[in-house]
Amino acid sequence: MPRITPARRADRRAEIINAARRCFARLGFHRTTMRDIIAEGGFSAGGVYRHFPSKDAIIAEIAIRRRASEDALMDSLHALPDPVGAIVALARTLVEALETDEGAADRRVGTQIWAEALHEPEMRGHVVAGLAVPIRHVTALVARAQELGQFDRSQSPDALARALIAAFHGTVLQKLWQPELPIEPMVTSLQALVNGLAKSGNKRRR
Amino acid sequence: MPRITPARRADRRAEIINAARRCFARLGFHRTTMRDIIAEGGFSAGGVYRHFPSKDAIIAEIAIRRRASEDALMDSLHALPDPVGAIVALARTLVEALETDEGAADRRVGTQIWAEALHEPEMRGHVVAGLAVPIRHVTALVARAQELGQFDRSQSPDALARALIAAFHGTVLQKLWQPELPIEPMVTSLQALVNGLAKSGNKRRR
Amino acid sequence: MPRITPARRADRRAEIINAARRCFARLGFHRTTMRDIIAEGGFSAGGVYRHFPSKDAIIAEIAIRRRASEDALMDSLHALPDPVGAIVALARTLVEALETDEGAADRRVGTQIWAEALHEPEMRGHVVAGLAVPIRHVTALVARAQELGQFDRSQSPDALARALIAAFHGTVLQKLWQPELPIEPMVTSLQALVNGLAKSGNKRRR
Amino acid sequence: MPRITPARRADRRAEIINAARRCFARLGFHRTTMRDIIAEGGFSAGGVYRHFPSKDAIIAEIAIRRRASEDALMDSLHALPDPVGAIVALARTLVEALETDEGAADRRVGTQIWAEALHEPEMRGHVVAGLAVPIRHVTALVARAQELGQFDRSQSPDALARALIAAFHGTVLQKLWQPELPIEPMVTSLQALVNGLAKSGNKRRR
DNA sequence: GATGAATGAGCCTTCATTCAT
């Protein structure tokens, strides 16, 4: 019979994860010490290690949770009847999220995971698997747009989806590096990129 | 009167930088120890410190050199008479570079610099300044294409350039995470993005 | 609510200080490594750094404690009714302390602090402030002896006190350099110096 | 046939010694690096090591030269017909020397040698042997004063000489710690100490 | 269970000394 309930346990884990995330967003994974995390959350060293076996495990858990939250975001796209609009809406959502402290912090951590994925196979697994989800969704939207005659059919939907997501990711980076830049031109340009595909598709069809 | 010529000294610095770059590409900045760099290049501890005052200085130097080499790449674009073609050529060049070990390693380090730039103001300075160069070039190309009637004139050339470069950067990330993916679809899709702008431009003008 | 009581914590600090003091007395500040101190006390590296932020902080603490213990010694002089006797007693106490291992070690460290005070402003502060205490006490004793007609009134009590303490310090040095020398002649000679002032005082007054 | 003359060689050694002495006076033996010495004198590393096998050898040489220069000072005392006056003159000479930069620097280095002598047998040898010289001279002066009926004959001349030199050394320390203090009261008080012996001697004889 | 003091491997850097040029 456990001394603490599973729910309490989950709460505690979440507290630790959030304290760690705040530290990581501020300092990066490697400059953040366990001490920082412990101080940030008002924990004790032993307390943290009761819930996570190591610092790396905390980082891994954060990577897993980011995937989960992004997956949830993707699911909200499906419903839209207009695939081109859905893609544009996705772009806007991603970029607008960076205007909130929480969203920016989340992405800052995400960016570190991107870098870490180059060296840590496990991290790479998370990133690649996490990337697959939006790609799958956008691919579906692109394919649907092609079916509807809105997009050029000669292009691979998957490759096009990857290019669009690349543009979204690159835009996220630019906004993180220069938070002072307004997002509207960024969103508008991404929209132009998407509409370009649409119009070029229209045009070809003639 | 130094025993060592400036050229020899520069060579030595480059040797150290290259050894460090190999280590950083393999392990990341923080997992790489000075010992690693020293072993990689067959140096001695003191020898490295004669040329660089600290590990951070080596990292900073690498960031500076990446900028310089990218600046050089950008300069090669100017000459092209066809601006749209030049943008597509740039995309291809960037992505193709990742197929070589050297180019991939270079970009892996670059990606870490991107992540580091979120926390280190100096690094951020390098990244933002480094980003400005391709933006300036691509902006010029976009503006030229607009003048020539190849691109939609209603969009801000600067914002469009940022979006295109975002797409290039995002594509670089994807290739680094999944080096096994073929680059041709990536380049083709980027080309579709660029051409979309072109065609949409044509269309609007009618 | 700390697991460790303040008393236990103070004990731990004292243990570290004592181990360090033994090392410093044996090897000097600079030849003593943190490893030496750690080995001497059977500590761990991190354990020491939980109580002191740096090696210099340990040295500073030792300087502070030496002052405190000397201050305490000085306070014991005040009560004596005979000022000349009190000065002589002080001389004897200082020199006799060097016959014990503990006292000699303490003074060996003190001598290093004297040397260090020439370069380190903080150390100089400790030494000058520490010196002020015996000077103040001996000055009071000299002034009292002058009032009682035991000392020549034409001399500045402060300057005389400084000279006497100088003689005590110089004698400490000699005993540390040549521990094999007997202390009795040293004490006797210091006594002669003090008595000389006394008798010259008597004589002048006639 | 040596490439450089012995005279040139001796000059070079002296240059190195002097550069080292300046550094040691400023920073202490241990905080001074060979680099400091090399920079101070405008030497090259190899150049210094051609003349001295190690840093310790430079320190040892300085200790030896200090002895020699003090020996020379002592020899100048012998001639004086008035032994009590000679002792007072010695005190004055020692303290006044501290008013010049050169003399103060010399003594600052000397003080470090005193501290070093506690740990380094070789240094201790220099200090003890160096101390013996003034003791011998002052002992002779004290003995002579006793013969002349100027000093109390009941005291050991050697012990008295040690006590006087102790007072001189202690005064040197005080002046080095507080260079802002005027020397006149110091000299006057030392004089009072010496005269005390004299007058007490006179008195006893009655 | 919770706490936080203790552990110790390992990190970055320095610096006396050597030796190729």
Added chain:
DNA sequence: TATGAATGAAGGCTCATTCAT
């Protein structure tokens, strides 16, 4: 012979992790 670049042992200190209380 003079130079100063190179060497590498060792130093002070950090920090993820453990475990006695």
